[in-house]
Amino acid sequence: MNAPLLEIKRLSKAFGRVIAASNIDLTIDPGVLTSIIGPNGAGKSTLINMLSGSLPVDSGRILFQGADITHLPIHHRVRMGLCRSFQVVNIFPDLTVFDNIQIPVLAVHKRARRLFRPVAREAGVREEVSQVLDRVGLAAEAQTVASALSHGDQRLLEVGIALAVRPRLLFLDEPTAGMNPVERVRVLENIRGLSEEGKTTFVIVEHDMDIVFSLSDRVVVLHHGVIIGDGTTEDIQKSARVREVYLGEEVMT
Amino acid sequence: MKRFWTYVFIALILAGLVSIGLFAGRFVVYLSMRVLILSIFALGYNLLLGRTGLLSFGHAAFYAGGAYGLGLISIHVTTNPLLGIIVGVGLACIMALVIGFFCVRHTEIYFAMLTLAFGMMVFSLIWNLREVTGGDDGLVGIVRAPISLGFASIPITKTSHYYFFVLFCFILTVALIYLIRRSPFGLVLSGIRENDRRIEFAGLSVRNYRLAAFVISGTFAGLAGALGALLESNANPFSAHWSHSAEPILVSLIGGIQTFTGPVVGSVVFILLREIIERFTQNWMLWFGLILLIIIMGLRGGVVGGVAQLFRRKRSHVAKSGGNR
Ligand SMILES: Nc1ncnc2c1ncn2[C@@H]1O[C@H](COP(=O)(O)OP(=O)(O)OP(=O)(O)O)[C@@H](O)[C@H]1O
Ligand SMILES: [Mg+2]
Numbered sequence: 001m002n003a004p005l006l007e008i009k010r011l012s013k014a015f016g017r018v019i020a021a022s023n024i025d026l027t028i029d030p031g032v033l034t035s036i037i038g039p040n041g042a043g044k045s046t047l048i049n050m051l052s053g054s055l056p057v058d059s060g061r062i063l064f065q066g067a068d069i070t071h072l073p074i075h076h077r078v079r080m081g082l083c084r085s086f087q088v089v090n091i092f093p094d095l096t097v098f099d100n101i102q103i104p105v106l107a108v109h110k111r112a113r114r115l116f117r118p119v120a121r122e123a124g125v126r127e128e129v130s131q132v133l134d135r136v137g138l139a140a141e142a143q144t145v146a147s148a149l150s151h152g153d154q155r156l157l158e159v160g161i162a163l164a165v166r167p168r169l170l171f172l173d174e175p176t177a178g179m180n181p182v183e184r185v186r187v188l189e190n191i192r193g194l195s196e197e198g199k200t201t202f203v204i205v206e207h208d209m210d211i212v213f214s215l216s217d218r219v220v221v222l223h224h225g226v227i228i229g230d231g232t233t234e235d236i237q238k239s240a241r242v243r244e245v246y247l248g249e250e251v252m253t
Numbered sequence: 254m255k256r257f258w259t260y261v262f263i264a265l266i267l268a269g270l271v272s273i274g275l276f277a278g279r280f281v282v283y284l285s286m287r288v289l290i291l292s293i294f295a296l297g298y299n300l301l302l303g304r305t306g307l308l309s310f311g312h313a314a315f316y317a318g319g320a321y322g323l324g325l326i327s328i329h330v331t332t333n334p335l336l337g338i339i340v341g342v343g344l345a346c347i348m349a350l351v352i353g354f355f356c357v358r359h360t361e362i363y364f365a366m367l368t369l370a371f372g373m374m375v376f377s378l379i380w381n382l383r384e385v386t387g388g389d390d391g392l393v394g395i396v397r398a399p400i401s402l403g404f405a406s407i408p409i410t411k412t413s414h415y416y417f418f419v420l421f422c423f424i425l426t427v428a429l430i431y432l433i434r435r436s437p438f439g440l441v442l443s444g445i446r447e448n449d450r451r452i453e454f455a456g457l458s459v460r461n462y463r464l465a466a467f468v469i470s471g472t473f474a475g476l477a478g479a480l481g482a483l484l485e486s487n488a489n490p491f492s493a494h495w496s497h498s499a500e501p502i503l504v505s506l507i508g509g510i511q512t513f514t515g516p517v518v519g520s521v522v523f524i525l526l527r528e529i530i531e532r533f534t535q536n537w538m539l540w541f542g543l544i545l546l547i548i549i550m551g552l553r554g555g556v557v558g559g560v561a562q563l564f565r566r567k568r569s570h571v572a573k574s575g576g577n578r
């Protein structure tokens with residue numbers, strides 16, 4: 001039996017009077033593809049922000065592979081293997097697609113501090129960048145400036161940058177938002193494939209219920225900063241509480 | 254093919270620079286040295302401004318660190334300029350490390366204001382520590398003794414001899430900055446300029462990389478300061494004044510902050526323009542300011558950026574960090 005990858009203990013966060021997370025307890029096991037769903041403003045992004053280090057927690061603890069990371073800076077968490085992508089595109093706009101991926105790959109290869117050697121000569125790094133580009137389907141755009149990509153391609157790049165750090169645990173905040181169906185399928189196939197390879201465990205925030213139920217091993221439902229449902233896709237589809245929250249949405253039928 | 258012309262171009266420039274040292278009159282040689290020294294200052298500075306996206310108003314302090322470090326060694330310890338330069342550059346480097354440590358945790362306007370505040374503090378220290386720095390007189394009587402390397406001794410007393418030493422330092426700076434811009438480290442710096450939050454999610458400490466860029470630029474400022482003090486035979490307190498910090502900024506803007514050669518071209522334009530205008534009018538600052546305004550507003554991307562754009566109108570998207578123009 002594997003030890004849990006991530007353990008969250010009584011995590012809370014409030015913005016003034018808005019309670020975005022209230023005593024959340026959650027454990028994520030390696031290899032289990034988890035989706036976090038919930039209506040707008042449920043606190044999904046806030047939870048990811050706290051876990052990845054973008055937001056300080058009000059109270060509670062976060063353990064990653066047994067180590068307390070509650071107060072660690074972002075880059076330490078990333079080096080330990082915990083990374084995320086963003087709901088809003090957050091790339092290096094004036095660099096090429098290749099360089100966008102190259103920066104995290106350099107960091108993983110511990111080459112980022114090299115001062116005098118041309119980056120073009122880092123053969124191992126270049127190869128891995130090409131692999132990541134192939135994977136997300138941007139190989140043809142390698143030399144395009146990122147800001148000139150279509151919105152869908154920028155989303156692919158967004159996910160690519162997150163994948164490039166070879167995370168053990170990766171949070172994807174609405175990875176398919178604003179994509180066309182073709183790109184969407186591509187990203188989902190990727191996530192499924194990578195998840196099955198077993199190197200990376202995915203936690204996905206997603207609004208499209210078809211995607212959620214076809215992809216996930218486990219679904220966690222958030223509402224007003226509280227977990228109101230947690231289980232397999234069937235459990236969630238049957239849950240009365242969850243139905244109540246999503247009342248009227250045909251997707252739950 | 255393009256490579257070939259680049260080499261031809263570099264060879265021509267080098268030949269021109271060498272012939273200035275061999276054939277030009279004293280004044281031209283002196284002026285060229287001021288251009289070269291300002292170029293060293295600005296090349297280092299632009300690693301921070303153009304590459305990392307940080308605007309510092311305090312780099313005159315590091316320039317002065319180099320000048321006073323050299324001056325103090327020259328007056329109290331040995332006139333061998335080599336030791337003076339090493340100590341001057343080292344002092345600037347340490348100052349940049351200490352000041353940078355406090356500044357790089359802030360960004361944008363806060364960073365700029367902090368560097369300004371530290372710069373002002375260094376200036377008033379130099380101004381008030383009369384026993385050490387000579388106060389408003391500065392350190393005078395710095396001699397250009399031969400550079401002794403133990404096995405050989407290079408005379409730099411004559412202006413034209415010193416010119417070749419400055420040229421050597423300039424070429425060294427160009428080469429180092431060129432390498433840094435093409436290195437993995439240089440790419441990370443452009444990443445910080447583009448999106449510092451995302452750099453953290455690559456697993457890199459933005460603060461440390463910013464500090465490294467700050468220290469490197471401060472160190473080159475120190476080299477420029479040491480060379481400048483040797484050129485003028487004194488260390489001047491106003492070299493630490495915040496108005497002097499504006500020089501590498503202006504020069505980089507004139508040449509183009511997103512280009513490699515911009516700071517050098519900007520230095521040529523700056524020194525020449527100033528020299529010419531000063532001939533014709535008392536209030537040169539007014540006219541100088543006007544012309545700078547026209548260049549900076551009229552040529553977005555600076556002289557080098559503007560010219561480069563003319564050459565590649567057809568290619569639509571070119572990455573900022575991609576080339577070393
Ligand atoms: N930085 C902030 N300052 C103040 N309030 C915030 C902040 N971030 C989030 N909130 C509030 O916290 C609540 C949870 O927001 P969050 O972004 O986590 O929701 P979400 O589940 O990701 O929603 P969506 O599906 O729209 O992305 C919302 O009411 C939001 O307005
Ligand atoms: Mg959200």
